[in-house]
Amino acid sequence: MDALNRHPKIIVGVDGSDASVAALRTAATLAGPLEATVEAWACWDVPAGFGLYLVVGIEGFKSAAEQSLERALTAAFGPERPPDVHTRLMRGKPGELLVEGSRNASLLIVGRRGHSGFVLGSVSSACISHAHCPVLVVHAPDEERARAKDRGGKVGDGGK
Template sequence: MNAPKRHPRIIVGVDGSDSSISALRVARVMAEPLSATVEAWACWDVPAGYGVYLAVGIEGFKYAAEQVLQQALADAFGELPSFVHPRLVRGKPGPVLIDASRNASLLIVGRRGHGSFVPGSVSSACVSRAHCPVLVVHAPEADDEAPDQGAQVGAAVAP
């Protein structure tokens, strides 16, 4: 009996940084010829030391992440392609994306993002621990004429 053909799935870590917007654009270019779906994942969590927010409510953190995700999608694509699906996930980006890589064909992340104490720590963690190939995308240079053409691939790693 033949196993069902698995539809390619590309997961992109999105935090609103220029490199994550470039990662979305690279995912689109890669997904179209493969007939792959792209999942744009924005991770959010309550920052350490903010225990009082657990009692008051955490909706503000989730709302902020949702706004960042929607803006990044608008900046990357304008109109959202039908094969791109936004996903808002609670948790720290590194562990969440590494876990998600178990069921992905490819994980794409930006080289440097927002909100990380150590620049590149999420991409470094994903490269070293993901369960699928990882593509790290650099943001385009400021003087590039076409930002969607200026993305540079920083690393491609197959586990």
């Protein structure tokens, strides 16, 4: 734990969604006061049943994840990425990789990908249930506005 206190690290799961862009922005905002670095992790894998097409290669999957990560970083920060934000491209299942990565993190941030305000996505659920550090789940800005509207209020008013 002492190493984490000296060099805090925030890991952000990035899948290119609006929620993951919001998670990146949140991580960058928290990094300053915490004196932490941010690692933006994009995870990719070969879909089940792809074995027949291995002649084509798996580089396309890796490349797509890399492009998605770069687009998310640009959406979050514009052309000038903060110097304390680093990237990692990981092969495997996102939930498993993020949980394992959380062993060496001070904070794990993921976006919520569920279909309603009450259901979390499988990756965020896995992280909440199994991470080895605190987990922050971030809603996409439009999603939060829609939830506030459904409650008859405004974002940040607690539904009043």
